[in-house]
Amino acid sequence: MAVTAIVSASAAGAEDMEVMHWWTSGGEAAAVAEFANALNENTEHTWVDGAIAGGGDVARPVMVSRIIGGDPPAAFQFNHGLQAQELIEAGLMLDLTDVAEAEGWADVVNPPSLLDACTYEGRIYCAPVNIHSWQWMWLSNQAFEDAGVEVPTSWTEFVEVAPALREAGKVPLAVGGQAWQQNGMFGVMAIALAGQEDWLAVNRDKNADVARGESYARVFQAFAEAREMAEGLDVQDWNQATNAVITGEAGAQIMGDWAQGEFAIADMVAGEDYSCLPGLGEVAVLDTGGDAFYFPVTGDADLEAAQKELAALLVAPETQVAFNSKKGSLPIRGDVDLESVNECTQKGLDLLAEGATLPSGNELLTPDTINQANDLMTEFWNTPSMTAEDAQERYAQIIEQAG
Known part of the structure; x- marks a missing residue:
């Protein structure tokens, strides 16, 4: 594996590098192991896993x-977007501009918005590693066969056949109990049912009038219907909900493409054992969110050189292919070939090639606004007496304040 020129010029001694992340499901662990292997096999350094x-x-x-307390890891995972901005402004994040320029990231990162999300005042502070999109619905072919109905090709068709799933003893829609899952699902439904234009008006332009309007009323009504379709499955974690689809206990799940990693380790074949609908089959589009790694300032010159070496490796072509093939995500490089991919990944690659993309909510909304929306959506999800109209008005107020 080629080593970046900037790292070669300042090669570090062997370092034990603690890397913090939240990838702990089976598929995620298999993917992050590829990062660890790249570091351990191609450098003198050692990956010390800091999974949470x-x-x-x-x-x-x-x-x-850990960072503000003076005990930072060597690197840590955040999502693309505004999550690290305050840390950057405080001078706590390592500037990676020299690595990015030496490696030519600006020429290969696709779409360019991913590198833009790592850029603050013209300097680059993170290494993007994947394109993850929330815009997917995963369906158990076995569950629909057991119910005696065809696998639906859209959200509209899914709603129509959901009663047949219930009659067959299936939970129509698998949803975990965490707020981020419920709010993420709402965002997918908003793009699919309100349309891209209105979603951008709300999330990018902070237009509370659109959030109060008819298109979002349809979304909240559908979200209320989804709440009913999810009754009967009591799980917390997203991968537990995915497993309900894998086993045929549930008909479908709205979840990001990281769910593919769980199907992969279960030896499930896309198109045979499970199906996938980008944009819920209503609006075929990807939001280009994902993950990036940041590197805290430590004042240790040897560790800083090792951090830059790791940053280069994370974006290197071989690492990108190995990691994303396991993760279910798309590579951030436009110059790599994933060779043989399953039909769901190919759908994502086709949409990316067509430019059928939107920015992720993490790139458009502050963490505070996202947390407020998380709180509202989980309250609505767990409070059957709360009406769609009440939730919509409170959501519009959150958008109004964000503006």
Whole structure:
């Protein structure tokens, strides 16, 4: 594997590098092992795994606490977007511009918005590693066969056949009990049912009038119907909900493409054992969110050189192919070939090639606004007496304040 020129010029001694992340499911662990292998096999350094269970909402506060408390890891995972901006402004993040320029990231990162999300005042502070999109619905072919109905090709068709799933003893829609899952699902439904234009008006332009309007009323009504379709499955973690689809206990799940990693380790074949609908089969589009790694400032010159070496390796072509093939995500490089991919990944690659993409909510909304929406959606999800109209008005107020 080629080593970046900037790293070659300042090669570090062997370092034990603690890397913090929240990838703990079976598929995620298999994917992050590829990063560890790249570091351990191609450098003198050692990957010290700092996995935190519970997802980003649990992990991010721990990571921030470590950093501002003076005990930072060598690197840590955040999502693309605004999550690290305050840390950058405080001077706590390592500037990776020299690595990015030496490696030619600007020429290969696709779409360019991923590198833009790592850029602050013209300097680059993170290494993007994948394109993850929330815009997917995963369906158990066996569950629909057991129910005696065809696998639906859209959300509209899914709603029509959901009663047949229920009659066959299936839970129509698998949803975990965490707020980020419920809010993420709402975002997917908003793009699919309100349309891209209105979704951008709300999330990018902070237009509360659109959030109060007819298109979003349809979304909240559908979200209320989804709440009913999810009754009967009591799980917390997203991968537990995915497993309900894998086993045929549930008909479908709205979840990001990271769910593919779980299907892969279960030896499930796309198109045979499970099906996938980008944009719920209503609006075929990807939001180009994903993950990036940041590197805290430590004042240790040897560790800084090792951090830059790891940053280069994360974006290197071989690492990108190995990691994303296991993760279910798309590579951030436009110059790599994933060779043989399954039909769901190919759908994603086709949409990316067509430019059928949107920015992710993490790139458009502040963490505070996202947390407020998380709280609202989980309250609505767990409070059957709350009406769609009440939830919509409270959501519009959150958007109004964000503006």
